[in-house]
Amino acid sequence: MAEGKFISYLRVSTAKQGRSGLGLEAQREAILQYLNGGGWQLLAEHVEIESGKHDDRPQLQAALDDCRRRGATLLIAKLDRLSRDAHFLLGLQKSNVDFVAVDMPQANFLTVGVLALLAQQEREAISARTKAALAAAKARGQKLGKPENLTQVARLTGAAQASKARTAKADDFAARIRPLVTECLQELGTLTAVAQRLNADGVLTARGKTGSWTARAVKNLLER
Known part of the structure; x- marks a missing residue:
């Protein structure tokens, strides 16, 4: 059973998901199931509405700061959903804040460090493939879209x-x-x-x- 003080961090990719609760409710339910029973306190919830394409994670930083300030453990519903997010994983690894991932309770700072390296490698591979595809399209004479x-x-x-x-x-x-x-x-x-x-x-x-x-x-x- 869960014991102690917790602060939860949830993330969805779009404002529409944030407004509708799509994705958020499932994460909240997973957290509540984890906390079921025991002498726990859920002190706060931080919700990030941000695409995985962007590195800006103000609510993650706020959650980590909150944990440090209040001596709480960070509670994440789905680490596997964020396992390709190198910025998130590195921030978590360097934070020195205790955390629990409900879907991967065995995860630790070493685990997220390895996941961060794999995520960065995958991002670089995707970028390289995208550049190669654009270059090939340009070589074929295909006109690429421009904002103007x-x-x-x-x-x-x-x-x-x-x-x-x-x-x-x-x-x-x-x-x-x-x-x-x-x-x-x-x-x-x-x-x-x-x-x-x-x-x-x-x-x-x-x-x-x-x-x-x-x-x-x-x-x-x-x-x-």
Whole structure:
């Protein structure tokens, strides 16, 4: 049975999955099944909505910081889903934070180190194959697509989708951090004091930065 303090980290690849709960609910269910029974505390949940193609993992960093600050163990629902993500694995290995992967409970820092090397090798192989395929297509005289060749409708559609994704990500961050900010405001009384507390505690902003909270940023978050 699980014992101790835990902080969970979940990740889905798209804002649509984040809004619908697709993928997230299965991960939450796996975590709850793991924690079933025992003297445990699930202190917080950090949700990442980010494509595996990108290395930016602000919520992973926030979860690791939270674990260090509160003496908790990081709980991951599906390590195998992230096993090709070299940035995630290396961050986990170097964090010095204890972790448990529900689907791979035998995993340890050595395991994730090996997985990280394999993931990096696979990424490099995919990149090499993609470049070779593009070069071959160009040699055959095939015209490759360029952003400037997109229609106006396509450009506007792409911009709108990117804006929706950013908004969804910001809304998700605000929903998760708002209870903490509200609690601090009730205790401290002013937005400036709340910003100072968040900076002192190393709480990350939506952009994944520490020490960057301001009274205006706190106000904007509470009003989302």
